[in-house]
Amino acid sequence: xxxxxxxxxxxxxxxxxxxxxxxxxxxxxxxxxxxxxxxxxxxxxxxxxxxxxxxxxxxxxxxxxxxxxxxxxxxxxxxxxxxxxxxxxxxxxxxxxxxxxxxxxxxxxxxxxxxxxxxxxxxxxxxxxxxxxxxxxxxxxxxxxxxxxxxxxxxxxxxxxxxxxxxxxxxxxxxxxxxxxxxxxxxxxxxxxxxxxxxxxxxxxxxxxxxxxxxxxxxxxxxxxxxxxxxxxxxxxxxxxxxxxxxxxxxxxxxxxxxxxxxxxxxxxxxxxxxxxxxxxxxxxxxxxxxxxxxxxxxxxxxxxxxxxxxxxxxxxxxxxxxxxxxxxxxxxxxxxxxxxxxxxxxxxxxxxxxxxxxxxxxxxxxxxx
Amino acid sequence: xxxxxxxxxxxxxxxxxxxxxxxxxxxxxxxxxxxxxxxxxxxxxxxxxxxxxxxxxxxxxxxxxxxxxxxxxxxxxxxxxxxxxxxxxxxxxxxxxxxxxxxxxxxxxxxxxxxxxxxxxxxxxxxxxxxxxxxxxxxxxxxxxxxxxxxxxxxxxxxxxxxxxxxxxxxxxxxxxxxxxxxxxxxxxxxxxxxxxxxxxxxxxxxxxxxxxxxxxxxxxxxxxxxxxxxxxxxxxxxxxxxxxxxxxxxxxxxxxxxxxxxxxxxxxxxxxxxxxxxxxxxxxxxxxxxxxxxxxxxxxxxxxxxxxxxxxxxxxxxxxxxxxxxxxxxxxxxxxxxxxxxxxxxxxxxxxxxxxxxxxxxxxxxxxxxxxxxxxxxxxxxxxxxxxxxxxxxxxxxxxxxxxxxxxxxxxxxxxxxxxxxxxxxxxxxxxxxxxxxxxxxxxxxxxxxxxxxxxxxxxxxxxxxxxxxxxxxxxxxxxxxxxxxxxxxxxxxxxxxxxxxxxxxxxxxxxxxxxxxxxxxxxxxxxxxxxxxxxxxxxxxxxxxxxxxxxxxxx
Numbered sequence: 001x002x003x004x005x006x007x008x009x010x011x012x013x014x015x016x017x018x019x020x021x022x023x024x025x026x027x028x029x030x031x032x033x034x035x036x037x038x039x040x041x042x043x044x045x046x047x048x049x050x051x052x053x054x055x056x057x058x059x060x061x062x063x064x065x066x067x068x069x070x071x072x073x074x075x076x077x078x079x080x081x082x083x084x085x086x087x088x089x090x091x092x093x094x095x096x097x098x099x100x101x102x103x104x105x106x107x108x109x110x111x112x113x114x115x116x117x118x119x120x121x122x123x124x125x126x127x128x129x130x131x132x133x134x135x136x137x138x139x140x141x142x143x144x145x146x147x148x149x150x151x152x153x154x155x156x157x158x159x160x161x162x163x164x165x166x167x168x169x170x171x172x173x174x175x176x177x178x179x180x181x182x183x184x185x186x187x188x189x190x191x192x193x194x195x196x197x198x199x200x201x202x203x204x205x206x207x208x209x210x211x212x213x214x215x216x217x218x219x220x221x222x223x224x225x226x227x228x229x230x231x232x233x234x235x236x237x238x239x240x241x242x243x244x245x246x247x248x249x250x251x252x253x254x255x256x257x258x259x260x261x262x263x264x265x266x267x268x269x270x271x272x273x274x275x276x277x278x279x280x281x282x283x284x285x286x287x288x289x290x291x292x293x294x295x296x297x298x299x300x301x302x303x304x305x306x307x308x309x310x311x312x313x314x315x316x317x318x319x320x321x322x323x324x325x326x327x328x329x330x331x332x333x334x335x336x337x338x339x340x341x342x343x344x345x346x347x348x349x350x351x352x353x354x355x356x357x358x359x360x361x362x363x364x365x366x367x368x369x370x
Numbered sequence: 371x372x373x374x375x376x377x378x379x380x381x382x383x384x385x386x387x388x389x390x391x392x393x394x395x396x397x398x399x400x401x402x403x404x405x406x407x408x409x410x411x412x413x414x415x416x417x418x419x420x421x422x423x424x425x426x427x428x429x430x431x432x433x434x435x436x437x438x439x440x441x442x443x444x445x446x447x448x449x450x451x452x453x454x455x456x457x458x459x460x461x462x463x464x465x466x467x468x469x470x471x472x473x474x475x476x477x478x479x480x481x482x483x484x485x486x487x488x489x490x491x492x493x494x495x496x497x498x499x500x501x502x503x504x505x506x507x508x509x510x511x512x513x514x515x516x517x518x519x520x521x522x523x524x525x526x527x528x529x530x531x532x533x534x535x536x537x538x539x540x541x542x543x544x545x546x547x548x549x550x551x552x553x554x555x556x557x558x559x560x561x562x563x564x565x566x567x568x569x570x571x572x573x574x575x576x577x578x579x580x581x582x583x584x585x586x587x588x589x590x591x592x593x594x595x596x597x598x599x600x601x602x603x604x605x606x607x608x609x610x611x612x613x614x615x616x617x618x619x620x621x622x623x624x625x626x627x628x629x630x631x632x633x634x635x636x637x638x639x640x641x642x643x644x645x646x647x648x649x650x651x652x653x654x655x656x657x658x659x660x661x662x663x664x665x666x667x668x669x670x671x672x673x674x675x676x677x678x679x680x681x682x683x684x685x686x687x688x689x690x691x692x693x694x695x696x697x698x699x700x701x702x703x704x705x706x707x708x709x710x711x712x713x714x715x716x717x718x719x720x721x722x723x724x725x726x727x728x729x730x731x732x733x734x735x736x737x738x739x740x741x742x743x744x745x746x747x748x749x750x751x752x753x754x755x756x757x758x759x760x761x762x763x764x765x766x767x768x769x770x771x772x773x774x775x776x777x778x779x780x781x782x783x784x785x786x787x788x789x790x791x792x793x794x795x796x797x798x799x800x801x802x803x804x805x806x807x808x809x810x811x812x813x814x815x816x817x818x819x820x821x822x823x824x825x826x827x828x829x830x831x832x833x834x835x836x837x838x839x840x841x842x843x844x845x846x847x848x849x850x851x852x853x854x855x856x857x858x859x860x861x862x863x864x865x866x867x868x869x870x871x872x873x874x875x876x877x878x879x880x881x882x883x884x885x886x887x888x889x890x891x892x893x894x895x896x897x898x899x900x901x902x903x904x905x906x907x908x909x910x911x912x913x914x915x916x917x918x919x920x921x922x923x924x925x926x927x
Contacts, residue, residue, distance in 0.1 A: 140533070142533075157529075157530060162412050162427075162430050294534060294535070295534060296533075296534070297533065297534040297535070298533050298534070298537070299511065299530065299532070299533045299534050299535065299536070299537025300411075300413055300537075301412065301413050301414070301415050302413065302414050302415050302416075302453045302456055302457060302510075302511075303415055303449075303452075303453055303456065305511065305534060305535050305537060306453075306456035306457065306535060307452075307456055308534070308535075309491075309534070309535040310456065310488055313488075330487055333448070333452055334452060334456075336448075336449075337448065337449045337452040337453060340424075340425045340445070340449055341415040341418055341425055341427075341449045341453060342415070343412050343413075343415070
């Protein structure tokens with residue numbers, strides 16, 4: 001696997017030779033894009049922060065991998081953490097930041113000591129003076145949102161705020177800040193050091209109704225069937241979920257690129273695939289996902305706070321065979337309004353799965369309604 | 371910059387929010403979480419409009435060149451209706467009939483929602499504070515109270531706790547308001563668009579004493595009530611309703627209506643004398659005024675080192691209360707035990723002040739302006755058509771100095787008018803201290819008294835107070851009012867809160883001052899009479915005993 005290649009911290013030395021502008025250029029040329037879900041070009045993001053005239057700048061590594069069914073960051077942290085630290089140090093060198101933060105998912109607390117040791121080791125080897133602080137989150141999904149991470153690190157309530165201003169301009173403590181996903185940072189040294197680094201190769205987290213779940217490294221654009229077959233499903237596959245926020249769609253023969261998936265009103269996001277086979281009801285899946293969002297909504301804005309709760313109530317009623325057909329209309333309306341009017345990414349994507357389920361699997365819902 | 375709103379071209383200022391621009395053009399956009407002067411949070415999501423097929427909030431977005439805004443498309447109305455409906459179930463279950471003027475209830479009516487499809491869920495206990503009551507069941511999590519407490523008052527008594535639909539406003543660790551560092555200023559009440567926070571009502575008790583034949587019930591009204599009470603009866607902000615107010619209160623059954631402005635004059639006599647004594651002996655300067663009970667509580671929590679700097683004078687209504695039960699009781703030949711004193715104040719902190727144990731308060735019940743209006747409506751008094759009447763002369767003649775107590779900087783101005791003449795024995799030629807007037811957060815100035823330069827400052831809003839206290843040693847005399855604009859913007863004043871209203875009320879108060887025949891406290895004939903017949907002179911032993919108090923240290927938490 002490409003992500004398991006060792007660099008022995010030679011990429012940092014090369015980055016120093018290239019200079020900040022050289023690093024930005026090489027990242028742009030090689031086409032590294034963010035792996036957190038938005039696929040924003042990494043070189044461009046770093047360039048934006050580099051151009052800011054503030055003296056103090058920060059780096060945040062988003063390791064708050066809270067998306068259900070996603071475990072690629074953990075895979076990297078367990079198997080090749082040096083890469084991540086080196087990537088962060090390169091970023092620190094590039095924008096002359098003296099302080100970087102790793103925001104680690106609360107559930108990955110057991111990796112804390114390991115990461116601290118790696119930080120020490122890599123820092124000693126590269127002789128970088130940047131401080132890397134490890135912050136263990138307290139288990140809130142919303143703290144995967146970049147503005148919520150900033151609030152959390154600042155010691156405030158982990159709640160998102162409106163963008164713009166973007167963190168590249170007004171980030172941690174109001175200073176320009178690079179926030180990248182952990183996998184992005186891990187790819188930085190690889191992209192800089194190896195000429196044969198393939199920007200298309202990415203990590204897919206495959207789980208659900210498959211007998212061989214796990215992390216698969218495949219190029220973007222791989223056919224969905226090929227990926228799911230690798231997981232060896234037992235029964236006939238009915239649908240796939242792209243994590244919780246990516247929405248769901250019927251199992252079909254599509255190539256997994258952002259454009260293709262968006263065409264189905266889904267989002268590829270962090271390359272999470274949850275497989276659902278015919279033995280499972282989509283209503284149950286929808287209820288489960290709705291429960292997740294009801295629990296993880298931060299409570300800041302009305303549609304997400306109240307809407308997710310009411311959606312869950314209706315879905316639970318449907319599962320209990322107590323709902324009426326007109327409740328489906330309410331469900332549809334609620335899901336649309338939550339999507340359209342929520343403040344942050346969580347709310348805006350919280351009901352995509354439901355809208356798609358109502359579109360593609362409406363029959364399953366109607367069968368359970370009076 | 372030019373944008374298009376519903377197809378019409380509009381020129382606009384790029385620094386104003388879309389909400390501001392649209393409202394200026396007469397397009398009403400519903401919103402719950404927006405309050406002028408506070409950072410927009412974008413919580414309620416009711417203020418959405420459609421731009422290029424997408425919904426955006428107007429409270430926290432700014433215009434961009436060529437933007438095409440549609441304010442009332444089906445999509446906009448649908449999302450507003452659903453979001454309002456989502457907020458409604460719990461609120462509706464407890465919203466009282468009288469409070470139907472809540473912003474939320476109005477929005478619901480405007481959107482034409484007749485059916486709410488969801489059941490109420492919240493089961494919070496009501497937090498019964500000494501002066502502020504919070505009912506989380508009515509709350510719609512707009513966050514205005516939290517923002518006011520933090521951004522305007524810098525007190526941080528309340529914030530959100532928990533998440534998702536369990537998120538609710540609470541003091542830290544879900545304590546009660548009584549147990550935390552809350553100043554009781556009531557600005558959260560003024561900010562609340564749904565009446566989830568309100569004053570601790572004392573109306574029932576007042577109705578009871580009014581019925582009691584054996585009680586001699588006396589009411590006194592604060593300087594700022596006459597400038598704001600009219601709003602409750604549909605009059606324009608800034609209408610002075612002194613005569614109607616007195617007449618209405620008599621109709622409600624009060625035996626005597628006294629004027630707290632006289633108490634203010636008494637406060638000035640004591641405070642100015644105390645200040646001059648401190649300057650003479652050079653002890654503990656700057657001296658800080660103590661008319662504002664919210665400020666006192668704030669100081670007791672956060673500024674322990676200021677205790678010796680605080681004037682020991684009680685607040686005006688407490689002074690008048692004790693004078694009613696001593697001076698007036700003796701003159702009228704009534705047993706003080708049979709006298710009940712009710713104060714109508716623009717303030718919720720005064721409710722707490724009147725139950726302070728060390729105060730041994732002579733005031734039995736404190737009503738806010740809103741409660742007073744409810745009281746008048748309770749007795750079905752036709753307020754708008756009443757003929758003007760005068761305060762009862764026994765303790766009802768006051769000066770312009772007392773009148774301006776209601777506005778920020780007023781206490782200082784009144785005190786300086788008297789202090790100057792006390793110290794020099796000469797008449798102060800220009801008694802208008804323009805530098806102390808207006809809505810600025812911190813105002814300062816200086817005056818020469820007997821060759822010594824006296825520097826003074828006045829702050830309104832507790833955040834500004836924190837600023838001022840950083841450089842307090844520069845001054846000799848400091849006035850603090852906890853609420854924006856002073857008592858005129860108090861937590862007990864008619865709702866809803868707006869800066870414009872406060873401006874109008876302040877204007878009215880200064881107009882009142884300039885029209886009054888006597889404008890200095892020491893020229894007040896009743897004040898003179900009280901001192902000559904009863905107290906002797908300012909700061910006499912008797913005055914110290916009756917009109918002064920002390921302060922305590924409280925925890926910061």
